[in-house]
Amino acid sequence: xxxxxxxxxxxxxxxxxxxxxxxxxxxxxxxxxxxxxxxxxxxxxxxxxxxxxxxxxxxxxxxxxxxxxxxxxxxxxxxxxxxxxxxxxxxxxxxxxxxxxxxxxxxxxxxxxxx
Amino acid sequence: xxxxxxxxxxxxxxxxxxxxxxxxxxxxxxxxxxxxxxxxxxxxxxxxxxxxxxxxxxxxxxxxxxxxxxxxxxxxxxxxxxxxxxxxxxxxxxxxxxxxxxxxxxxxxxxxx
Numbered sequence: 679x680x681x682x683x684x685x686x687x688x689x690x691x692x693x694x695x696x697x698x699x700x701x702x703x704x705x706x707x708x709x710x711x712x713x714x715x716x717x718x719x720x721x722x723x724x725x726x727x728x729x730x731x732x733x734x735x736x737x738x739x740x741x742x743x744x745x746x747x748x749x750x751x752x753x754x755x756x757x758x759x760x761x762x763x764x765x766x767x768x769x770x771x772x773x774x775x776x777x778x779x780x781x782x783x784x785x786x787x788x789x790x791x792x793x
Numbered sequence: 794x795x796x797x798x799x800x801x802x803x804x805x806x807x808x809x810x811x812x813x814x815x816x817x818x819x820x821x822x823x824x825x826x827x828x829x830x831x832x833x834x835x836x837x838x839x840x841x842x843x844x845x846x847x848x849x850x851x852x853x854x855x856x857x858x859x860x861x862x863x864x865x866x867x868x869x870x871x872x873x874x875x876x877x878x879x880x881x882x883x884x885x886x887x888x889x890x891x892x893x894x895x896x897x898x899x900x901x902x903x904x905x906x
């Protein structure tokens with residue numbers, strides 16, 4: 679079974695600064711997908727960014743980018759120019775390409791934005 | 794589009810009671826999922842469905858049942874509620890493939906006393 683580990687229970691960053699959230703995963707598969715989801719206090723889960731394991735290029739979505747290191751099984755999220763609205767829980771998630779089942783989530787990182 | 798809707802938003806059950814959590818999506822998605830989120834934890838998959846009439850167990854299915862008679866609806870049934878089922882329950886849907894974004898409902902906070 680796959681596991682996802684987020685080693686930072688909480689991170690704090692000054693507004694407009696850059697922060698990186700860490701995620702590692704364990705799998706024996708070669709093809710899979712990785713996701714970062716944001717959960718603000720409203721509880722709504724929102725997709726931030728996704729990465730396909732067979733793609734070398736790191737995914738980017740506006741101020742959000744990832745550093746995908748397949749050999750190291752590492753998938754970190756970088757948030758540039760942090761904004762107050764970025765404050766939330768961030769979950770890293772894994773999905774096998776071979777099945778129809780759901781996502782395997784990490785425990786999350788609570789991101790605090792200091793004004 | 795309303796997206797994924799869940800009812801109720803909150804519920805308190807007594808031990809041994811049963812209830813059904815409702816989930817409906819209006820995006821014509823084939824895949825639907827139920828997750829639970831315990832305090833300080835990520836979401837864990839309870840059940841999923843790849844289409845009407847087809848359901849399968851996830852990581853934590855014990856104490857739950859599901860059905861999928863239509864594309865739109867995917868209710869989750871709790872039989873004989875236990876305190877261990879106190880959690881926030883999320884329904885999600887996606888169009889199909891493994892790379893597809895899963896769209897989540899707002900969640901149901903369930904407390905079993």
